[in-house]
Amino acid sequence: MRLLEEKILLEGKVLEGDVLKVxxxxxxxxxxxxxxxxxKDIYAHYKDCGVNKVLTVEASGIGLACLTAQFFNCKMLxxxxxKTSNISNEVYTATAYSYTHQKENTLIVSKQYLSKEDKVLIVDDFLANGNACLALIDICKQAGAEVKGVSCAVEKSYQNGHDALVALGLDVYSLARVGKMENGKIEFVK
Amino acid sequence: MRLLEEKILLEGKVLEGDVLKVxxxxxxxxxxxxxxxxxKDIYAHYKDCGVNKVLTVEASGIGLACLTAQFFNCKMLxxxxxKTSNISNEVYTATAYSYTHQKENTLIVSKQYLSKEDKVLIVDDFLANGNACLALIDICKQAGAEVKGVSCAVEKSYQNGHDALVALGLDVYSLARVGKMENGKIEFVK
Known part of the structure; x- marks a missing residue:
């Protein structure tokens, strides 16, 4: 999506440690x-997939996920x-290692709000190694819910998240695909 | 706001420990x-106040804050x-004790994104003792930004947050004001 690429070039900054600050x-x-x-662009891509629920992980994906759910006129989860110590049998859980924060997170979703009736679109701000998305997919599998796709705003295409998700047969739609960040310069995948 | 009161009565649950589960x-x-x-209702209340930025705290207020900012056609922060150890001099910080999680949180906002040009509307999901809102107000004060109001979805009116904010001369608009929760029953302030 050209619009996001332009915004990243205009307002984004490349910092040390492979950080794209947006x-x-x-x-x-x-x-x-x-x-x-x-x-709206995410909606246009998935509008015929029967999506009835948008799923994200706290906290930075919530804004985009919420706006996406608005286009689908559906709920967002x-x-x-x-922490693993809080887990009850009323929830689905999966673990995801966060390289950004260098720690393992347990992702938790109440069993009440996800079921085999659900056609889920996963939305997040970033896709890098895909750990968070893979954990969300695991949770959907536990619930018997069908994942209709994974859409992230910014993808680091040189990391393996995109390919790992495509290998699962998923429709992966990233709005900007960063192919390279070097010396403060950003190159997008054509 | 009658609509939210009805939704709470229909779908909310009163749990032990003064918890309203919504x-x-x-x-x-x-x-x-x-x-x-x-x-939309929050927008209708503050639409003539010149609000140019909505401010919330992660994570549970983000959804409502995002949708509110959409009506104002403005940015949301x-x-x-x-943790205090991460603090640089490029950020504003304030501490807020969370009774829900029984710990002190440091709230952090980048100095880049809040200034004396800003007319801020604070939005959150819950207002109880008001600690989170008071910390956000402190951050606005440090930035020289003007707080035009505080709007939360659900207020526990029997706690002192509402009065503390009104005492600061703020326009406080809660969409549902819970006056009492007893034996699983919810009573709203008329």
Whole structure:
């Protein structure tokens, strides 16, 4: 999506440690009118897939997921990050290692809100190694829910998340695919 | 707001420990089409106040804050919860004690995204003792930003958050004001 690529080039910053800082519009400050355009684009891609629930993980994907659910006129479900000690048998859980925060998170979804009736679209802000998305897919599998696709705003295409999700047969739609970040320069996958 | 009161009576549950569980539509699972109606109501209340930024705190207020910012056609800013050890001089911080999680959180906002040009509307899911809102107000004060109001979906009116905010001269608009929860029954303030 050309619009997001232009926004990243204009407002994003490449920092040390393979960090693409886009917190001026995507996750710390959210440029909501702009994010609504991204959500509309996600909707256009999946609108004929029968999606009835959007799933994300707290906290930085919630804004985009919420706006996307608005286009689908459906509910949105936020997987909580918790500690294994809190887990009851009323929830589905899966673990995801976060390279950003260098720790293992347990993702938690109440069994009440996800079932085999659900056709789920997973939405997040970033796709890198895909650990968070794979954990959400695991949770959907436990619930018997069908994953109709995975859509993230910014993909680091040089990491293995995209391919891991495609290998599962999923429709993966990233709005901007970063192929390379070097010396402060960003190159997108054509 | 009658609509939210009805939703709470229909779908909410009173649990032990003064907990009003509304995670089926407000924070874990978000009934986005319904939350958009709440956001529209918040917009109607503050639309003439010159609001140019919505401020919330991660994670459970993000959905409603995002939808509210959409009505104002403005940006939304999420105060992060962090540890004091991460603090740089590029951020505003304030501490808020969370009774729900029984711990002190440091709320963090980048100085880049909040300034004296900003007319801020604070939005959150719950207002109880007001600690999170008071910390956000403190952050706005540090930035020289003007707080135009505080709007939360559900207020526990028998706790002191509402009065503490009104005492600061703020326009506080809660969409449902719970006056009493006893034996699983909920009474609203008229």
């Amino acid at each position: 917190d001026c519009f995507l996750n710390h400050q959210m440029d909501v009118p702009f994010l609504a355009k991204l959500a 936020v997987a909580k990050k918790g | 995670d089926c539509f407000l924070n874990h699972q978000m009934d986005v089409p319904f939350l958009a109606k709440l956001a 999420v105060a992060k919860k962090g």
